[in-house]
Amino acid sequence: MINSVGRDIPDQVLKDTGMKVFQGSRARNAEEYVKAAPKVRAWIDPTESKMVADIHEALVKCGIKDGMTLGFHHHFRNGDKVVNMVMEEVHKMGIKDITICASSLGSAHNPILPMIEDGTVTGIQSSGVRGKIGDAISNGKLKGYAIMRSHGGRVRAIESGDVHIDISFIGAPTCDEYGNCRAVGGKSDCGVLSYAVVDAKYADKVVAITDTLVPYPNMPASISQIDVDYVVVVDEIGDPAKIATGAAKPTSDVRKIMMAEYCTQFVVNSPYFKEGFTYQTGVGGASLASTISLGEVMKERNIHMSVGIGGMASAMCKLLDEGWIGKLADTQDFDIDAINNIKTNPNHIEISGSEYANPMNKGSYVNRLDVVVLAALEVDTHFNCNVVVDSNGMITGAQGGHPDTAAGAKCTIVITPLLQGRIPCVKTDVTTVTTPGEDVDVIITEYGIAINPKRQDLIEAMKGVKLPFTTIEELRDLAYSMVGEPDPVEFGDRVVGIIEARDGTIIDVVRQFKPYEYKD
Amino acid sequence: MNPNLKRLRRTMMFLNCQKPGLIKDPYIYKPDSIMLDLEDAVAENQKDAARFSLYHALQEIDYHGVERVVRINGLDTPHWQEDVRVCVAGGCDSIRIPKVEHAKDVHIIEEAVRKAEDEFGREHGRILLMAALESTLGILNAYEICTSSELLFGCALSGGDYTKDLQTKITGTGVELNGARQLMIIAARAAKKQCFDTVFTNLDDMEGFIKETEMIKLMGFDGKSIVNPRQIAPTHKIFTPTEKEIDFAEKVVKEIDSKKAMGIGVFTVNGKMIDIAFYDGAKRTIDMAKAAGVYEGDL
Numbered sequence: 001m002i003n004s005v006g007r008d009i010p011d012q013v014l015k016d017t018g019m020k021v022f023q024g025s026r027a028r029n030a031e032e033y034v035k036a037a038p039k040v041r042a043w044i045d046p047t048e049s050k051m052v053a054d055i056h057e058a059l060v061k062c063g064i065k066d067g068m069t070l071g072f073h074h075h076f077r078n079g080d081k082v083v084n085m086v087m088e089e090v091h092k093m094g095i096k097d098i099t100i101c102a103s104s105l106g107s108a109h110n111p112i113l114p115m116i117e118d119g120t121v122t123g124i125q126s127s128g129v130r131g132k133i134g135d136a137i138s139n140g141k142l143k144g145y146a147i148m149r150s151h152g153g154r155v156r157a158i159e160s161g162d163v164h165i166d167i168s169f170i171g172a173p174t175c176d177e178y179g180n181c182r183a184v185g186g187k188s189d190c191g192v193l194s195y196a197v198v199d200a201k202y203a204d205k206v207v208a209i210t211d212t213l214v215p216y217p218n219m220p221a222s223i224s225q226i227d228v229d230y231v232v233v234v235d236e237i238g239d240p241a242k243i244a245t246g247a248a249k250p251t252s253d254v255r256k257i258m259m260a261e262y263c264t265q266f267v268v269n270s271p272y273f274k275e276g277f278t279y280q281t282g283v284g285g286a287s288l289a290s291t292i293s294l295g296e297v298m299k300e301r302n303i304h305m306s307v308g309i310g311g312m313a314s315a316m317c318k319l320l321d322e323g324w325i326g327k328l329a330d331t332q333d334f335d336i337d338a339i340n341n342i343k344t345n346p347n348h349i350e351i352s353g354s355e356y357a358n359p360m361n362k363g364s365y366v367n368r369l370d371v372v373v374l375a376a377l378e379v380d381t382h383f384n385c386n387v388v389v390d391s392n393g394m395i396t397g398a399q400g401g402h403p404d405t406a407a408g409a410k411c412t413i414v415i416t417p418l419l420q421g422r423i424p425c426v427k428t429d430v431t432t433v434t435t436p437g438e439d440v441d442v443i444i445t446e447y448g449i450a451i452n453p454k455r456q457d458l459i460e461a462m463k464g465v466k467l468p469f470t471t472i473e474e475l476r477d478l479a480y481s482m483v484g485e486p487d488p489v490e491f492g493d494r495v496v497g498i499i500e501a502r503d504g505t506i507i508d509v510v511r512q513f514k515p516y517e518y519k520d
Numbered sequence: 521m522n523p524n525l526k527r528l529r530r531t532m533m534f535l536n537c538q539k540p541g542l543i544k545d546p547y548i549y550k551p552d553s554i555m556l557d558l559e560d561a562v563a564e565n566q567k568d569a570a571r572f573s574l575y576h577a578l579q580e581i582d583y584h585g586v587e588r589v590v591r592i593n594g595l596d597t598p599h600w601q602e603d604v605r606v607c608v609a610g611g612c613d614s615i616r617i618p619k620v621e622h623a624k625d626v627h628i629i630e631e632a633v634r635k636a637e638d639e640f641g642r643e644h645g646r647i648l649l650m651a652a653l654e655s656t657l658g659i660l661n662a663y664e665i666c667t668s669s670e671l672l673f674g675c676a677l678s679g680g681d682y683t684k685d686l687q688t689k690i691t692g693t694g695v696e697l698n699g700a701r702q703l704m705i706i707a708a709r710a711a712k713k714q715c716f717d718t719v720f721t722n723l724d725d726m727e728g729f730i731k732e733t734e735m736i737k738l739m740g741f742d743g744k745s746i747v748n749p750r751q752i753a754p755t756h757k758i759f760t761p762t763e764k765e766i767d768f769a770e771k772v773v774k775e776i777d778s779k780k781a782m783g784i785g786v787f788t789v790n791g792k793m794i795d796i797a798f799y800d801g802a803k804r805t806i807d808m809a810k811a812a813g814v815y816e817g818d819l
Contacts, residue, residue: 252723254549254749446548482544 005384005433007508013495014506017145022507025407025439028360036161039204041229050231051177055089055209058230062167062205064090067097069123071158071168071203073196074104075332076188079242082171082209084111085234091120099123099144101163103154103195103353104398107131108242116141125163127151128388128398137496138395138513146395146497146510148388148434151331152357152364152404153502155198160360162504168199168206170223171237175210179228180221183350184343186212188238191312191333191342193222197352200227211237222350247314247337250292251285255446259415260289262444262467263373268297269465270458272370272411276306276326280366280405281373283313283334286415290373291315298324309365310356310401312348317341320348329365331356331401357404359502366401366408373413374402378430381472383437383452385414386430388499391423393489393513395497399434403502406439411458418445424479424486426472431489433508434499443472450475490514524587524613524648525673528811529553529714530743530759531752532589532676536561537570543577546586549749550756553587558603559594559618567599571606578610589614589650595625601632608636612647614673619681620651621658623668630669648673650716654681659700662707674714675704676745682718692728694735705740714742723748733758760812761805769805770817772798 002008003021014021043050052058070090072083083102088111090098098121100112105124110132115121117136122143127150129137137146149157157163172181173189183193188211200206200223207230208223217225251257263286267273279294281287292315298305305325308316312330314337319325321341328348333339342348357366366372376385377397385406390396406412416425426445441458443450448470451459462469492512501507533551535542537558546554556577562570578588590612592603596619607615617629626649637644649672651658651665658665659682666675679697683689688696701717708715717736720729729751733744737758744755761769771789776799779787786795809815 252750257750258549447545 003505003507005382005436005507007433009506009509010495013145013498013509017498019498019500020505022436022501022505025436025503027505028503031360033160033360035159036164036202038202049177050179050228052230052232055086055232055234056093058207058232059089059093059167061230062207064093064095064167066095068095068166069099069101069164071165071199072100072102073170073193073199074102074106075183075190075193075195076171076238076243078106078108079188079239080106080108080171081236081238082169083109086169086209087112087115087121091115096120097122099125101125101154101165103127103151104400105129105133109133119143125149125154125157126398127154127400129395130397134395138393138510140492140494140496140512142496145495147500148399148497149500150357150399150403150502151195151353151401152359152366153399153500153504154195155354155358156360156502156504157500158198158202159354159358160504165199165203166205168196168203170196170199170206170208170228172208172210172223173237174212174214174218175208175231176214176216176218177231178216179206179208179223179225179231180216180218181208181210181223181228182218182220183222184339185214186210188236188240188243189339190238190243191339192330192350194331194350194356195353196223198354200224205229207232209234209237211235244333244336244339247335251289253285255417256286257289259286259417259444259446260293262449263290263413263415264293264297265465265467266413266442266444266449266462267294267371268301269462270371270411271461273303275303277303277370278307278309278368279305279371280308280310280369280409281316282375283311284375287373287375288313288315290415291319295319295324307368309369310405312338312341314338317345317348320345329356357401357408357502359404359407364404364408366404369405369409371411371413372405372409373415374406376402376414376416376425376435378425378427379414379416379440379443380427380430380437381476382429383440383443383472384430384433385435385437385440386432388434389432389510391431391486391489392516393431393491395510399499403435403439406435407502411442412440413442413444414440415444418447418475418479419483422483424476424483426475426479427486428476432499432510436501436507443475445475447478448475490516522645522648522671526714527552527587528808529587529674529716531746531755532716532743533746533749533752534561534591534719537574538562538566540573540577543573544581546749547584549752551586551746551749551752552743553589553614554583555589555591555616555745556612557591558599559591567593571602575606575610578612587614588612589616591616591618591652592629594619595628600629604629604632605636605639608633608642608647609640611642614648614650616650616652616676618652618678619654619658620665620675621655622661623664626651626665626668626672630671645671647671651675652678653700653704654678655685656682659703662704663710666708666711666713672713674716674742675708676716677701677704677718679718694732701736701739701741709740715740717741717744719745719747720751721747723750726750726754730754730758756812759808760814761809765805766809766815766817769802770819772802773806773819
């Protein structure tokens with residue numbers, strides 16, 4: 001069945017999953033539904049302890065069995081040790097048919113690979129899968145479909161009951177013996193636990209895993225004792241060097257600086273750049289550079305940002321400290337400055353994944369965004385973006401908050417170089433649609449800027465602005481004129497992954513990887 | 521006369537022809553000229569590969585009006601003849617001759633270009649020349665060099681080699697380059713040619729770069745050699761007339777044009793006494809503003 005971005009979703013997939021095809025970003029607006037609820041084990045007896053000796057005991061007490069779904073968060077990024085240590089124990093116990101439902105997975109989780117091959121893990125649901133797990137999924141090694149969801153989409157799936165987490169394991173930088181978790185004050189600080197909040201509220205069993213047990217009460221808690229069943233102390237939950245690096249040095253790549261400068265000029269000339277505007281950006285080189293140059297213009301013109309949303313890094317924190325931003329609504333910390341900043345600046349505030357981006361709650365923060373600056377692996381002439389599947393057809397990225405912020409913001413800007421080596425990033429059709437073009441307003445490349453024709457208001461607003469405006473088709477033609485039009489990526493027949501739109505419908509599927517065959 | 525002799529050359533960005541990634545699209549940074557280098561940046565055993573890349577770049581890539589200057593290898597090397605043939609066959613706009621010390625150095629290249637143009641069936645006089653002055657002797661012979669050829673549009677200082685010859689070093693104060701800069705700008709102007717300053721290599725010292733560029737602008741230079749795209753925007757800013765300067769120049773040109781008809785030789789603009797001696801300078805300001813894309817008037 002063809003969906004509203006023109007992708008043919010096989011009937012078999014719809015049958016297997018009971019899912020529907022994507023009908024547009026706002027198709028489910030105002031829909032009413034009843035939220036799911038977890039099974040709760042009452043804790044009336046005050047003499048009972050939540051402390052368990054090790055992960056094995058936690059698994060036993062939680063009633064681990066074949067076919068369960070386990071929840072994890074990715075706040076430790078590539079320094080995460082929690083997923084592997086839990087899964088190793090599950091593996092040792094001979095449990096099969098587990099679905100991992102993580103907010104994201106990366107190359108830190110390469111040790112899971114043999115568990116996919118031997119049937120311990122048969123389902124993966126994540127915002128992204130980099131590293132060997134991505135390769136394994138693309139190569140058809142996972143028994144079921146991998147489901148890729150945005151950060152908001154994961155919360156929606158859990159809250160609406162599309163996925164039910166049996167046990168969630170929450171890596172907590174600090175925790176007390178009754179389960180109050182914080183993301184600061186320990187050995188493996190990650191700043192916030194935003195994406196784990198939904199797990200704590202909706203999983204049947206919740207296990208806090210920490211390497212820093214602190215005296216009761218560990219407050220203010222990101223995850224409260226009322227939602228935690230067991231507490232396990234281990235040696236290390238993460239590798240601090242990989243959780244957060246020092247503040248990224250501003251890029252010296254002139255191409256990125258140039259795109260950042262175009263972006264800043266676009267933003268300041270847009271109708272949204274006024275006192276109290278709201279903003280989000282990523283942490284790529286060009287995004288960071290654009291935050292820095294935007295900050296300079298804010299100071300020049302005495303314009304303040306009321307709130308900065310999403311993942312945080314030093315540039316935004318500096319503007320907060322200097323008084324140019326009112327509040328930071330933080331869901332993830334990308335560098336040590338951001339982690340330190342949330343400890344010291346009371347206007348730097350942790351929000352949950354649902355508050356951030358869930359499209360089916362009563363209104364998330366992304367809905368309040370004026371401008372979001374994003375990146376992409378590929379964009380196409382319909383303004384669709386692909387942030388998950390690389391141009392060879394391999395799963396290699398993550399939706400993260402891309403579809404959420406794009407859908408919420410009044411002005412969605414995507415910065416991408418025109419070419420990556422010999423691969424055009426602006427194409428007629430992206431390999432895989434992960435963010436629909438209806439939610440993308442502006443594409444900025446080093447060669448020119450294209451505004452989505454449906455945004456005639458923006459085109460009008462940019463009249464007389466000295467920026468290299470062009471059309472998306474011209475950008476594509478330019479890219480093709482330099483490196484040629486690439487042959488479409490060839491895939492096998494089997495569907496290995498589902499790209500879920502943030503509202504729970506299918507926006508695209510990923511088929512099994514097939515090595516390129518040269519024609520003679 | 522080749523119209524490119526007098527074109528705007530505020531920035532000439534060096535790019536190593538050994539690296540195709542650098543020469544594939546430098547026009548996106550909008551320098552006035554690019555300097556496709558076959559000389560010092562290219563390893564001795566990679567000269568051939570660099571020429572190969574250069575030829576294909578010149579043939580295939582649309583540089584969107586950015587002047588394509590090629591720095592060939594010096595006359596004291598075994599490479600320059602082949603370099604010249606590639607420049608002509610590829611169809612570059614100009615050739616920078618390194619280490620020029622005498623007019624005859626320019627004549628040798630001029631002759632080689634002419635021969636190559638005959639070989640490849642190209643029209644004579646399309647490829648221009650510029651001379652790099654890299655020694656004390658070259659500086660002392662600047663006028664002779666500047667007047668050596670009608671195809672030569674100007675000269676450029678190469679500070680590194682020059683200071684070695686002077687038995688000093690680049691100090692950052694500019695004191696070691698004072699004499700050379702003064703001599704060559706005077707010689708170039710006397711010969712009605714353009715004159716370009718040397719590179720500034722410390723990319724972390726943007727303040728120092730701007731100070732030096734402001735200084736050479738005041739000394740009369742037409743532009744500066746650039747080693748990184750980050751240096752382009754500040755240089756163009758320095759070499760672009762301000763709104764006030766454009767406004768004044770416009771008034772001067774218009775007033776002189778109309779007063780001339782009325783037989784008035786001296787008058788005032790914005791309280792300043794003006795006569796015909798201001799005319800060329802004001803015209804130049806307008807031309808510069810036009811070339812920089814900031815002039816919106818009707819002159």
